[in-house]
Amino acid sequence: MNIAFIGLGNMGAPMARNLIKAGHQLNLFDLNQSVLAELAQLGGRISASPKAAAEGAELVITMLPAAAHVRSVWLGEDGVLAGIGRGIPAVDCSTIDPQTAREVAAAAAKQGVAMADAPVSGGTGGAQAGTLTFMVGASAELFATLQPVLAQMGRNIVHCGEVGTGQIAKICNNLLLGISMIGVSEAMALGDALGIDTQVLAGIINSSTGRCWSSDTYNPWPGVIETAPASRGYTGGFGAELMLKDLGLATEAARQAHQPVVLGAVAQQLYQAMSQRGEGGKDFSAIVNSYRKPQ
Ligand code: NAD
Numbered sequence: 001m002n003i004a005f006i007g008l009g010n011m012g013a014p015m016a017r018n019l020i021k022a023g024h025q026l027n028l029f030d031l032n033q034s035v036l037a038e039l040a041q042l043g044g045r046i047s048a049s050p051k052a053a054a055e056g057a058e059l060v061i062t063m064l065p066a067a068a069h070v071r072s073v074w075l076g077e078d079g080v081l082a083g084i085g086r087g088i089p090a091v092d093c094s095t096i097d098p099q100t101a102r103e104v105a106a107a108a109a110k111q112g113v114a115m116a117d118a119p120v121s122g123g124t125g126g127a128q129a130g131t132l133t134f135m136v137g138a139s140a141e142l143f144a145t146l147q148p149v150l151a152q153m154g155r156n157i158v159h160c161g162e163v164g165t166g167q168i169a170k171i172c173n174n175l176l177l178g179i180s181m182i183g184v185s186e187a188m189a190l191g192d193a194l195g196i197d198t199q200v201l202a203g204i205i206n207s208s209t210g211r212c213w214s215s216d217t218y219n220p221w222p223g224v225i226e227t228a229p230a231s232r233g234y235t236g237g238f239g240a241e242l243m244l245k246d247l248g249l250a251t252e253a254a255r256q257a258h259q260p261v262v263l264g265a266v267a268q269q270l271y272q273a274m275s276q277r278g279e280g281g282k283d284f285s286a287i288v289n290s291y292r293k294p295q
Contacts (some may be wrong), residue, residue, distance in 0.1 A: 001149070002027065004057035006050050006073055007094065008035045012063035012118070014127040015093070017151045019064070020044060020128040025282040048078070051083035059149060060090040062216065066245065067096040074104045086112040089145045093134070095119045095171075097249050098164040099256065101137065105163040105182040109173040114142045115122040117163055123238055137166035147245040171253060177214065178267045181285055188221045189291035199224060220288035229283035239282030244271040244280065 047053035053225040101117040108115040116138035132154035229237035247268040254261040
């Protein structure tokens with residue numbers, strides 16, 4: 001299949017590589033020339049703009065940082081909608097607010113283009129291994145069209161409902177994740193301050209009612225889980241800046257829906273303070289340092 005792929009960063013580049021490996025012909029566009037050159041060596045075709053990439057493509061995929069980039073790449077003068085053919089399926093995999101996802105999809109629909117939102121979880125490791133989870137907001141018909149291609153980049157392809165619902169699933173999950181990591185941090189630091197061995201405490205939590213992914217797989221206390229970022233200086237995981245972005249999306253969506261997110265707002269401020277301390281590039285589990293005496 002001839003696929004346009006726009007946005008080839010930490011996530012998009014490995015996703016595009018998996019599509020090339022699966023035998024697709026890719027039209028590539030990014031602002032970063034070096035990643036384009038690298039993917040061209042694997043057989044991808046470099047395009048001069050999102051419009052040019054979309055021309056002649058049988059499917060368009062984008063993977064961009066935030067809503068402003070999605071708007072400009074899709075709706076701009078040289079954007080995807082200026083080049084895409086009528087009836088061609090399209091999907092944006094960026095994590096953005098549900099409202100923008102719906103607005104861009106509505107603009108696409110006016111041109112006879114069915115567009116889905118399909119944000120992912122699984123991180124850069126999942127993007128490389130082709131084991132991402134895709135949370136897809138689309139009509140049943142569009143989901144059926146996209147599913148086989150998304151399955152070449154991911155393991156779980158979940159139909160969440162109509163367009164926008166993929167983003168809703170993503171931001172609700174990350175809202176809970178951001179909060180649960182702070183809860184585990186608070187409990188681990190309290191136990192340490194009161195004098196219990198943190199390995200013993202983690203073992204109790206992980207076989208008791210406090211157990212969650214933040215405690216049993218990604219525990220923020222160094223040394224508790226060997227494979228967690230906490231055990232390698234909080235490097236190479238899910239950056240606190242990205243968590244801060246997702247909590248911003250959740251709290252803004254909540255504001256628009258007149259829905260309280262009390263703990264989410266507190267969590268957002270704690271990650272904000274972490275960012276201010278210059279720790280935004282660390283894995284988000286380093287939030288535990290907000291509770292520890294300087295080491
Ligand atoms: P990134 O910053 O590494 O990559 C974004 C790419 O988009 C860059 O290559 C950039 O040059 C390109 N770009 C920006 N503006 C552009 C434009 N106008 N035209 C063409 N290309 C443009 O970001 P990432 O880590 O790949 O994340 C992409 C999305 O996936 C984000 O929404 C992020 O929240 C989400 N996400 C990231 C992770 C992760 O672990 N990195 C996990 C899940 C979801």
